[in-house]
Amino acid sequence: MFVKVVNPNTTWSMTARIGACARAVAGPGTSVEAVSPAMGPPSIESHYDEALAVPGILEEIRKGERDGADGYVIACFGDPGLDAAREIASGPVVGIAEAAMHTASMLGRSFSIVTTLGRTTGRAWDLTRRYGMREACRGIHACEVPVLALDSDPDACKIVTGTCLDALYEDGSDVVVLGCAGMADLCARISADIGVPVVDGVAAATLTVQSLVTMRLTTGKRGEFSAPPPKRYSGLLEGFTTDR
Numbered sequence: 001m002f003v004k005v006v007n008p009n010t011t012w013s014m015t016a017r018i019g020a021c022a023r024a025v026a027g028p029g030t031s032v033e034a035v036s037p038a039m040g041p042p043s044i045e046s047h048y049d050e051a052l053a054v055p056g057i058l059e060e061i062r063k064g065e066r067d068g069a070d071g072y073v074i075a076c077f078g079d080p081g082l083d084a085a086r087e088i089a090s091g092p093v094v095g096i097a098e099a100a101m102h103t104a105s106m107l108g109r110s111f112s113i114v115t116t117l118g119r120t121t122g123r124a125w126d127l128t129r130r131y132g133m134r135e136a137c138r139g140i141h142a143c144e145v146p147v148l149a150l151d152s153d154p155d156a157c158k159i160v161t162g163t164c165l166d167a168l169y170e171d172g173s174d175v176v177v178l179g180c181a182g183m184a185d186l187c188a189r190i191s192a193d194i195g196v197p198v199v200d201g202v203a204a205a206t207l208t209v210q211s212l213v214t215m216r217l218t219t220g221k222r223g224e225f226s227a228p229p230p231k232r233y234s235g236l237l238e239g240f241t242t243d244r
């Protein structure tokens, strides 16, 4: 099977780390391709970034359809473009936030989310409601480490770990969810340090896609997620025309 992991930001060094984390859990029969779009923001830390990431994500899904991808991971904690991707993909599409929250909900009564900048916590709260996880999520905490500093700042792991501990004690939760794809390679260290399950969405989403494809399950195409109506788009988006 072929799982395509899309890092919606254009920072390929982060994409390489995400790909390594996905491959580390994928089964022997699963090949993983991790990509960044050719266009978009270098990191996603605002609604503006998230909106501008979506065309690039959809372009990668279209390429995946041409290349025969069996399923997709959207490797950004805001799950940007997830619904649109489900309309144009033939295989399942899973976002790392959705996969991480569902995984965490199977490991305890409640979980805390630790993400990057405080300004992104509102979006994460929206996703808890969207995924039916508002009750299970006891708190969302920002470590205030910018996305790209997770790799460049030597203190990043220590800072994120400290925020995870604060979150556990403030929330009284059982599990921690890492709220950024850029934290994927910190997961094992943090879990060993704090002694509770720590869920990385990249691994959770990769294995969720692998499981769905193994069960020959995919997005229902009868209604909301059927192919979008044929339409011509203009200007910079002309290439997204669906005129079949």
Ligand code: 5HY
Binding pocket: 009, 042, 043, 044, 045, 075, 076, 077, 078, 115, 116, 117, 120, 147, 179, 180, 181, 182
């Ligand atoms: C992510 N941004 O996972 C999100 C994290 C966030 O570029 N990759 C990004 O803070 O929303």
